[in-house]
Structures are given as C-alpha cells and as structure tokens.
Amino acid sequence: MEKLLIIFLFALIAELIDGGIGMGYGVSLTTLLLSIGIGTAVASASVHMAEVFTTLFSGLSHFKLGNFDKKIFAFLAIPGVIGGVLGAYGAVKFQDASSIRPIISGILLVLGTLIVVKFIEKKEMLEHEYERPRIRHLAPLGFVAAFVDALGGGGWGPITTPTLIMNNAHPKQVIGSVNFAEFFVTLAISITFFLALPKIDLAIVVPMIIGGLIAAPIAARITKKLPHRTVGIMVGVLIMLLSLRTLIMAMMP
Template sequence: MDLSAFPLEALLPFIAIGFAAQLVDGALGMAFGVISNTLLISMGVPPAAASAGVHAAESFTTAASGISHIAHRNVDWRLFGRLVIPGVAGGILGAYVLTRISAEAARPIVLAYLTAIGLYLLWRGIKVPSVEKRPKFVAPLGLVGGFLDAAGGGWGAVVTSNLLAQGGSPRKVVGTVNTAEFFLAVTISATFIATLGLGAFTTATVGLLIGGIAAAPLGALVAKRVPARPLLILVGVVLTITSIYGVIRALV
C-alpha cells in the first residue's frame, strides 16, 4: 500500500472521526459503526463507501480494543466463551441470508426495541440501586446480535444493552462484548477484504484505522475507571439517541 496516496491533511478529519467513535465504543460497548457512518455520510462520503470503510476498519480497531480490555482485566472469559461462538454463527448466517433478502423492513422494529432498552437502562441507572447478576440469556443473544450486525450494525447495541438489562457488570459486559466483536468483525469482513484487497483501504478507512487504534486504550481505561451507575446511564443515553436517530432515518 502506497502511504503517499494518503496525505496527512486528507487523513486528519477521518482520524478524528475514528478516534471519537472508538472512544465511545470502547468505553460503552457500542456505536463505532453508527457514529462513523453518520459522520462520514455527513461529510459527503457515499453511503456504500462509508459502510465498506467502516467494516474494513473495524476488523483492526476491534483487535486493538479487545487487547486493551484484556490488559485492563475487563473481560469475563466465561461470558466470552458463551457469547463468541453464537455471535460468529449469527454473523455468518446473517451474511448468507442478506445476499438473498433485505432486512431493511425489520430495522425500524429492532431500533424501536433498542430505544426502549436504552430508556430502561437510563431509568435503572438513575432510579434503581445497582445489583449485579450473572446474565443467563447469552447464547441466543449472541446469535441475534451477530445476525443483526451482518445486516448493517447492531452487535454492541443489542448485546451490550441486553446483558446490562440482565444485571451484568457494566465494566465486564463492555470489555467482553468488545473483545468478542473482533472475531465477529473478521468473520463478516473476510469476504469483503478478500474481494477488494488493498482497494478497501481508502483515505477514509486508513483515517478511521489510525484514529480508532489510538483511542482503543483510552476507551478500555474509561470502562475500567468509571463507576457502574454512571456507565449504565451513559450506555442508556447513547443507545437511546442512536436508536431514535436510526428509526427516523429508516422511516423517512
């Protein structure tokens, strides 16, 4: 790859987007794709090109994020084992099914559900004392989250929010979901990268990569240091805002 094709002045806006998106995703377990896609499209990047760039970048940013969460001991390995295999299976199934049918009709329903979960987490974080419990509904959640991620995003929003709603430790849930996402991102992106090769690495993709990898250690540190209740409230706020925005975009 010829790095001279990516001048610094052209990369800087995309580095900033990647840094901001990964900081939120690494700390809260969701929203890299939503934030990156939204900002790239607002800058005039075509939707298809924005989606391709984000997926290619995620294969690398999720690796950096997972390593950072492991280093900060944010990963529940028992939960990880129950989540990653169904998640990868759901991603493969989603990628296969979506080559034959469109899942767009279901997106407003899923996003409306996530809005309700976001409001519930926000209410729980403000009103209800934190009582941590080990989540029981895990494997089916990983399967659904992987499938929806292949449909255009949703792993972090679906899996993180539902595990938190079941009473999971915010720090451990965020770290585990982020680490498992690496395997999901590689699975879903494998065909895309193999087909496009280095052509997948546009200026936007390289910028997202640099910014995302730089922010990964900071996101994991935030997840480790912020107390459970504020972290739960932040997840609720981000999930509610991004889901409502997605509903509006899907319906307009």
C-alpha cells in the first residue's frame, strides 16, 4: 500500500510538471519503477498505459485553453505512432535500453543549457515573432522522440519540446501540441506492449492514472497564465536537471 501511495504522489507531481512545461512524467515515473526493481520493458509499458489517460486529459485541457497548433500536433503524432511501435518492439526484444540513455542525455543537457541562455538573454517575444516549424523537421523529430520514448520509458517531451522551442516555435503551443500528440503515440505504444508482453501489473498503473488525471487540468491553466519567457526558462532548467540525473546514474556502479 505504501508503494502504491508513493507511485500516486510521484504521478501527481510529475504530471503537474509535464502538463505545465511539456515533459517529465514518463522519465520520472520510469526512474521510480526501475528503482523499486521493475524491469525496463514492464516499467515502460506500465508508464505508457497510464499516459494513455493522462495525455488525453492533458491534451484536451491545453486544446480548450488555446495552447495548440494543429500542424505541430499532426506532424508529430503520425510519424510518432510509427516510431513508438518500433521502439516498443525493441524494448520487448532487447529488454534494456540503458546504453543509449547517457548519449541522449548528453545531447539534451547541451540543448537545455542553450534554451536557458537564449530565454534569459532575449526579451519577451511578441506573438507574431514566433515561427511555425517546418514539416520536414517535425516528422523525423516525432519519429525519433517516440522511438526513444518507447525503448527507454521516457523521452517524448524532453526531445520534442526543447527542440521546437529552440527553433522559435511558440512555447505554449508547443507544450499543448506535444501533450496532445503524445496521446496517440502512447496509445500505439501501449497496444504494442499489451500484445507483446505476457503480463503488466495493473496495480501500479492505476495510481499513476489517478495522480495524472488530478494534475492535468491544473497544469494546463498554469501554462496558460505564465509568460512565454518564463515557460522557456523552466523548460531549459528541467531538461538540464533530468539529463544530469540520468548521466550521474549511468556513471554509478
């Protein structure tokens, strides 16, 4: 019972962060599940099953509040579904994606630092100064992010959100669109895991769903009210912290 309460509280906090600035739910909860002895594939499957519910609720909340761009959403979601299915299959087949995490985290650490520097130095941008991402950049980004996310249990938000923000996309629209696209990606990943894995413990999935559903609409409202510059800096700082944690854990025996 104590373990389930911890998972619930982690999910609540993680969704407040994820729904607010576009990342953190999958990485945080996967790390927690791995630390209590759950295998990589099962941990990733459990988190993605919970995310089917939390990302739908979060995505709808952002859509309702106007934190949404249909172009970003569509051209992340479609290739993301393909990448997610392939990544889930890889997670089941190889069971361990630990070797690629330090490499990805190193890249994200640099990216997070650049985002923080960019938004600290730059004044608050006007609405017309933001740029819509190009399709040829969105499609491969969605594919790679979903593949890594399924393979390692997290990475969709940390890869897509900072990459788009660094390219002058509207921070709030990026966060909402990334969250909504993630629903379709996690749905595809979850179906793949369900068909490929013999058993998933629903007892650990339920508290993750409840915690995430409580936090999702609150997080969307926080994003709506915060200045764009503040959102950008928060995204960069969180990316740096998550990446540093992964790198430190990879170096530990």
